[in-house]
Amino acid sequence: MENQTRITEFILLGLSNNPQVQIFLFLVFLIIYAGTLLGNSAIILVIRNEASLHTPMFFFLSHLAFVDICYSSVTVPKMLQNLIAKQKTISVSGCLAQIFFFILFIGTEVFILSAMAYDRYVAICHPLRYSAIMKQQLCRQMVGGAWAMGFLDAVVNTLPLLNLRFCRLNTISHYSCEIPSLLSLTCSDTFFNYVVLFTSSFVFGGTSFLLPLVSYVYIISAILKIQSAKGRSKAFSTCSSHLIVICLFYLSVFFRYVKPSSPSLKDLDRVASIQYSVLTPMLNAIIYSLKSKDMKIALGKLFGKSS
Template sequence: MENQTKITEFILLGLSSDPLAQIFLFVVFLIIYVVTLLGNSAIILVIRTESSLHLPMFFFLSHLAFVDICYSSVTAPKMLQNLIAERKTISVSGCLSQIFFFHLFGGTEVLILSAMAFDRYAAICHPLRYSAIMKQQLCRQFVGGAWAMGFLDAVTNTLPLLNLRFCRLNTISHYSCEIPTVLSLTCSDTFFNYTVLFASTFVFGVPSILLLLVSYIYIISAILKIQSAKGRSKAFSTCSSHLIVICLFYLSAFFQYMKPNSPSLKDLDRVASIQYSILTPMLNPIIYSLKNKEMKIAMGKLFRKSR
């Protein structure tokens, strides 16, 4: 009887059941996804080809752009497919794979953002020792550590899901698979899974948040000590784009994973998820391009060369 009722695929309800709305959403999110790919690819290309951008800040930015391409590609293609498909399904293995890569790239992005905060701290609080602190070897260790921790976070959260049995419900009122949603569908005991989820969030998330907070406490303190208004404005402009990206990513992700699991909040679930998994990867290159003077100059040079 258990084999007869075993679930092999999930139904993704997506964002809307209206066929016209689905076509509209398909066009909108296809444009967003294409802009994400082109924008982040342009960031990587400009940084790699322009020698003046071979600095620690842009080294981290190029890796952030690559992670954003991967991160948005975890959910966007499947969402686009289901918006125009008659059967809006995803296999159980495909769902678990989506969760694995979601945590891999999401965890890596969080830690790269923390490394960028430390870089801004070194640049503003210790400008004379900046080159000695942010050596190439340290930057590579930061990025390598981010990928290693992201992978460990993904493995830690995904392996316990392999033991779950799905034998009753198979409808996900979302456009992608996330751990809380999947756990609500299983007929297995989920205490261990929730324990692992909260423990991994604490172990991997709290140190990165603390590094961000401590770095910006020192940064803001250093900026306030600058005598001239022009100097304060220039110092703040060097970290404003990074601060905007952090707020966009962290606030939506924090809401998604810390709010109560209530059916009345399903619509807000989707909005928050769209913000940190689809919109933020698109907005990151736009924010950095518009807010960073060196990036705007390099973009202009590349555009003129390509004409």
């Protein structure tokens, strides 16, 4: 093993080998990425400048928009480069860095979504105590906790990868680096890496999924107890945007990582991966902009339109 050539870069096969298809995909994903940057930047700018949006929900939304920009920027620029480049490669260190920041931002995102779910729980189940509970200090602590959990998850999963040696295949059948892809290429023992991956997924992923689930069980229960249909509709509208975002995100992630691995499903894996890593950051901005009346009014003011 020591006499084998050590691999210093990987080849990313991407989404297609057809040059015409690659150009088409480059234009599509360039538009999506531009939409992600512009949409989420507009949300951050509007929330910062509009006093009526200085509430806990929009405070969390501004941080979610920032994370979406970072989250999308980890993989999409490299994917765009490889779609038009002859040499579709990434260095081992670059691959590890991509994995670290991807886990950091995706971990932060899911815990911010959990914080937003708790905010909606307090707003609907304890409306009279909302102002007393959701104070600015608590909101900052929750966002700080989300970043801390994302960072811890990234460190726990990335550090064991530093000891891996790559001396066999160097082809990744994907458009970005992911831990399972690296583990399948290494010539080192991977038992500990799989244990860490499984444990961290259970702890961090399970926790971030359980918190919104429990919150929405209470939220839906409280909404169903409302007597008037108008009251139920109004209560549901306050959390519908967040619920849609959570469902889109978790369904695609669960399909990608929970289902059995199969070569025949590789194309579906890529589609699911595109959903949560490329489309979701853009869709978040669109969903919150369209579903929130306050956001639509503020965006109209920002772009000089009458509200």
